[in-house]
Amino acid sequence: MRREPAAVRSQPRLVDVAGRAGVSMATASRALASRDGVSELVAARVRDVAAELGYVANPHARTLAGGTTSVAGLLVYEIGDPYFSEIASGVVGAAAEHGWSVQISHTERDSSAEAAQVRVMRAHRVGAIVVAGSGYVDPAMEAEVARELDDFQVGGGRVVVIGRHHLRCDAVLPDNIGAAESVAAHLLGLGHRRMAVVAGPSHLSTVADRLGGIRAAVSAHGLDPEGLPVVYAPFTREGGRSAAGQVLDRHPGTTAILALNDAMATGVLSLLRERGVAVPHDVSVTGFDDIQVAQDLAPALTTARLPMSEMGATAFELALRPRAARPRRKPTGHGLIVRDSTAPPR
């Protein structure tokens, strides 16, 4: 087998297609973009030639010339985190179905880094930006990103956020409040009265919403939500461990710990095991999200399920639709998944 010589044929260009089809570049361009103003006969010929040559438009030239992009940006906290990787999976899957590519950036929950990432995505002229990850309770913390995203939208870009943000854009809204209520109601229904919450950073709207749902359920049961201990820590396994330690030390009579995500719940379980506290016999534990491993923890975790992958897909589909006069809101459902980490108090 002979390798072809220097004739490393670069990929065919529009001018090659146009020439071969005997039309001008303008016509070829129109034909391939399925824009009208070209006779069906000519258009078909151009498309045939393009296919024959294996022509694929250079997206850089196309974008530079003001055409449409088919690359979306996705901002996640950390793609290695299961919550975000499941969302990303939904976005990437939906994007592929529509012939789009997805560019991923880490934000590591630093809101100024977030703005910088958006700037990079804008510079890359992505057609849409999906922001996964929680918004902030305080609008001021989002001001910089908001400005950047606004500019992007004004310039014709599409923005969809997952979670509650202070941004004028379409949003996929996980039902954090409803999910929290159902988890809390489950524990209250089992008879728990001395519960404690292991929460992520208080400035995240996700944390605020989940906490709100729990408090609402507590109130609905005729109890005082003010009496509910809440320990704040990072939204991670380690955060869950340290917060659980504080709960044990400061509130010894606690019979149930509600972690505000599964990563923290994992840490809680880990620490309780280490301290010899039996779950659910001594203390019940609940999580949030239902990441894939929740079912395999020891004991299998009772948790509120959010459809992460579906949320990602929905966000992308939303991004594909033209911007509406008023921002769209797509609420998601939630489910209570009862497993082995909850039981009536002793």
Added chain:
Amino acid sequence: MRREPAAVRSQPRLVDVAGRAGVSMATASRALASRDGVSELVAARVRDVAAELGYVANPHARTLAGGTTSVAGLLVYEIGDPYFSEIASGVVGAAAEHGWSVQISHTERDSSAEAAQVRVMRAHRVGAIVVAGSGYVDPAMEAEVARELDDFQVGGGRVVVIGRHHLRCDAVLPDNIGAAESVAAHLLGLGHRRMAVVAGPSHLSTVADRLGGIRAAVSAHGLDPEGLPVVYAPFTREGGRSAAGQVLDRHPGTTAILALNDAMATGVLSLLRERGVAVPHDVSVTGFDDIQVAQDLAPALTTARLPMSEMGATAFELALRPRAARPRRKPTGHGLIVRDSTAPPR
């Protein structure tokens, strides 16, 4: 509040930076690309102005003009799979440090889809492609992708694969054989003689290598590797469940099950629990990779650790270096993480 009129400030361009810094575009371009031929004084001023204006180069213009790209393509099986999401995390992190963006595609281990994805990345003129995920034992199965990647490299693109492939390109090579040997040696050292392997698809080189390492360790212990039962199933939790069922049914005396990745090990544990088989009392179980949740399974999983995130970062760093005359190989280390799922046989 009045919306600003037509003055929708688009992003600053090179000409804006150059003008503000009082230099020509060429000089500004050189300064920002850290190319030499610019006095340090001028270069510093240009960089300051750029930072002040929040200037980010338009990668499309840059690419079109024949400059270098700073977008890498990453092919993974499924970004929702922890193994790949940890690798992706390493790639995205390293890329960000160097000012690169990462475009992610799913291949779902279909080798023709793989080729199609590479084609898309080529059309997008990415500067480098990182292929994560196993290669195939049979070179023919990779022929199409190989052709596509070769063309890409001939055109100046960089390709780095993670895992053993039949491709002429740089590679990060997880030490599957060494890791497998250490896991098998651990079990043999505990006294196990009736072991069974729960393997992923036999056409994957990862599976072949890990199996080879296990067989080598068995031989080294003076035992016949031919006597080692191997059950093949999908490389997933479900695959692990079904394979474990077959092991239990067909090889009742088994005292240790070696799963070839942690996802399968998770399934194995799940099925054993369901069937009332105590781990490690009745049967020891081992995994592979040490994904983050391995430590939180019930019982905590003994497994061979591969540094996934580091592998991703290494792959990207390799992609940044110019192509060498002969393909580079970066072997990784491995570690044996002994936890609670292994013990001497009864």
Added chain:
DNA sequence: CTGAAAGCGCTAACAA
């Protein structure tokens, strides 16, 4: 319905 020509923002010769 089709073609000619003017850029999009940048880099890379080539001049100065």
Added chain:
DNA sequence: TTGTTAGCGCTTTCAG
């Protein structure tokens, strides 16, 4: 060391 200028491949007015 710096500036001038000609494209990169495509889309999109504006004429025909």
